[in-house]
Amino acid sequence: MEYLTTTQLMKKAQKAEGKSFKEIDITNRLSNKNSKGGLGQVIEESLFGYKINSNAKPDFEHLNVELKVTPFKRNKNGKLAAKERLVLNIINYMEEINYTFETSSFWKKNQQMLLMFYEWLPYVNREDLKVFKSVLFTFPESDLEIIKHDWEIITKKIRDGKAHELSEGDTNYLGACSKGANKQSLRFQPNSTTLAMQRAFSLKQSYMTALVRKHLKKDNLVSLTTSGELKKKSLEDILISRFSPYKGLSAKQISENLGVAYKPTGKSFIPLLISSLLGIKGTKLENIEEFSKANIQFKTIRLEPNGKPEQSMSFKNIDFQLWTNEEWENSYIRKTFYETKFLFVIFEFKEKKKDNPNREPYFKGIKLWNMPVTTIENEIKQLWEEVNRLIATGVQIEYKPYGKKLREYNNFPKKNFNGVTHIRPKGQNGEDKVTLPNGQVITKQCYWLNDTYIASLLKDLN
DNA sequence: GCATGATCATGC
DNA sequence: GCATGATCATGC
Numbered sequence: 207m208e209y210l211t212t213t214q215l216m217k218k219a220q221k222a223e224g225k226s227f228k229e230i231d232i233t234n235r236l237s238n239k240n241s242k243g244g245l246g247q248v249i250e251e252s253l254f255g256y257k258i259n260s261n262a263k264p265d266f267e268h269l270n271v272e273l274k275v276t277p278f279k280r281n282k283n284g285k286l287a288a289k290e291r292l293v294l295n296i297i298n299y300m301e302e303i304n305y306t307f308e309t310s311s312f313w314k315k316n317q318q319m320l321l322m323f324y325e326w327l328p329y330v331n332r333e334d335l336k337v338f339k340s341v342l343f344t345f346p347e348s349d350l351e352i353i354k355h356d357w358e359i360i361t362k363k364i365r366d367g368k369a370h371e372l373s374e375g376d377t378n379y380l381g382a383c384s385k386g387a388n389k390q391s392l393r394f395q396p397n398s399t400t401l402a403m404q405r406a407f408s409l410k411q412s413y414m415t416a417l418v419r420k421h422l423k424k425d426n427l428v429s430l431t432t433s434g435e436l437k438k439k440s441l442e443d444i445l446i447s448r449f450s451p452y453k454g455l456s457a458k459q460i461s462e463n464l465g466v467a468y469k470p471t472g473k474s475f476i477p478l479l480i481s482s483l484l485g486i487k488g489t490k491l492e493n494i495e496e497f498s499k500a501n502i503q504f505k506t507i508r509l510e511p512n513g514k515p516e517q518s519m520s521f522k523n524i525d526f527q528l529w530t531n532e533e534w535e536n537s538y539i540r541k542t543f544y545e546t547k548f549l550f551v552i553f554e555f556k557e558k559k560k561d562n563p564n565r566e567p568y569f570k571g572i573k574l575w576n577m578p579v580t581t582i583e584n585e586i587k588q589l590w591e592e593v594n595r596l597i598a599t600g601v602q603i604e605y606k607p608y609g610k611k612l613r614e615y616n617n618f619p620k621k622n623f624n625g626v627t628h629i630r631p632k633g634q635n636g637e638d639k640v641t642l643p644n645g646q647v648i649t650k651q652c653y654w655l656n657d658t659y660i661a662s663l664l665k666d667l668n
Numbered sequence: 669g670c671a672t673g674a675t676c677a678t679g680c
Numbered sequence: 681g682c683a684t685g686a687t688c689a690t691g692c
Contacts, residue, residue, distance in 0.1 A: 473684080473685065473686090505685095506685085508686095516686095516687085517687070520684080520685070520686085521684095522683085522684080523683070608690065608691080609689080632685095634681095634683085634684095638682090650683095652684085
């Protein structure tokens with residue numbers, strides 16, 4: 207069957223909306239339980255009637271359209287989200303560096319995509335899942351500027367002989383995700399003798415979530431920039447230039463300048479300052495298009511006069527059931543640090559607290575940061591392994607006097623563990639406990655990045 | 669002064 | 681009610 211126009215193609219695609227894969231699958235491909243990528247193949251073979259291939263060219267070559275069948279899910283709070291990243295073509299490290307973006311394997315194959323979204327549901331067999339909607343997708347101009355920059359970052363790393371250090375956190379929308387049967391799927395790379403994991407270009411899960419919400423639910427994200435600006439500057443440089451006029455001002459002065467009520471203890475105060483100085487006052491940071499698509503999370507850092515953070519940086523409370531039931535490769539904490547970019551918003555105090563309890567923080571600058579692969583695979587992995595070991599062998603939990611009360615002590619990793627990360631309790635009050643998978647009961651715990659580690663990241667801050 | 673456990677305050 | 685960012689308090 208030949209589709210002469212994209213309109214014809216889309217008409218055919220839309221015929222599948224609302225149908226389950228079982229209904230579409232005329233060759234009974236799905237009865238063969240083990241074929242991975244099977245749902246996409248059902249669409250290729252049964253709906254569009256063409257042979258499966260792994261061609262470098264788009265699936266519908268004459269229309270320049272690549273077909274992608276991809277799942278979304280509903281979160282507990284009812285919001286739609288992509289179920290996974292969208293994996294595109296495999297990167298040939300030896301060849302990709304010889305291209306420009308315009309001649310790249312990514313652009314040749316994926317510049318126009320027919321995205322067929324299906325709804326993933328827990329505990330439902332895949333053949334019973336249904337196609338929800340089909341979208342003919344081309345990249346919006348400003349997204350494309352960010353993706354071009356991402357592609358440059360990836361190819362530069364390959365060219366520098368660092369393909370084995372690629373991480374999805376390096377880039378904003380376009381990632382280089384690992385793709386292969388296992389860690390043994392290694393490939394040669396230029397300018398280094400180290401073999402690197404096979405990787406594919408991918409659109410990050412956060413980017414796909416934004417697409418799902420836009421096309422399936424008509425959610426509106428608010429952009430902080432324009433494609434014109436992105437043609438001249440990277441997203442990071444744009445952020446730096448938006449923040450730089452406020453350098454050296456106190457939080458109070460900034461709030462006055464921006465017409466934001468000064469509520470330094472309010473949890474929404476810093477987010478409101480950020481959205482205001484980005485020119486989109488009141489927009490929740492998660493609804494800022496660029497932050498949402500690139501999975502950028504902000505963190506406030508307050509530095510003491512000596513340049514060290516006032517406190518270590520806390521993250522989520524630990525879900526010990528999850529922590530002990532996952533392989534390291536699929537672990538929550540590993541995924542978090544690989545896939546999250548952090549926007550550090552840095553303030554400094556000019557006086558010590560004991561000299562002035564009402565001291566003001568002054569804005570010092572920002573830093574976009576993601577954790578280096580070596581840190582994730584060494585120090586963070588050590589933490590993950592040590593917690594697992596302690597839960598398997600039993601955590602030492604003791605109660606000792608402290609002032610007039612008893613205090614709970616444990617032997618989870620402390621600040622001297624490995625210089626990067628440690629574990630500390632975090633509950634609402636003395637009663638805020640969790641039960642560990644081994645049955646022990648302990649105050650809720652949280653993982654932290656050491657203040658000294660954070661300080662070392664900010665050394666080059668101008 | 670720092671490490672570490674404890675808990676407050678806010679916002680959903 | 682709870683998660684989370686923020687910050688306190690004691691003892692070494």
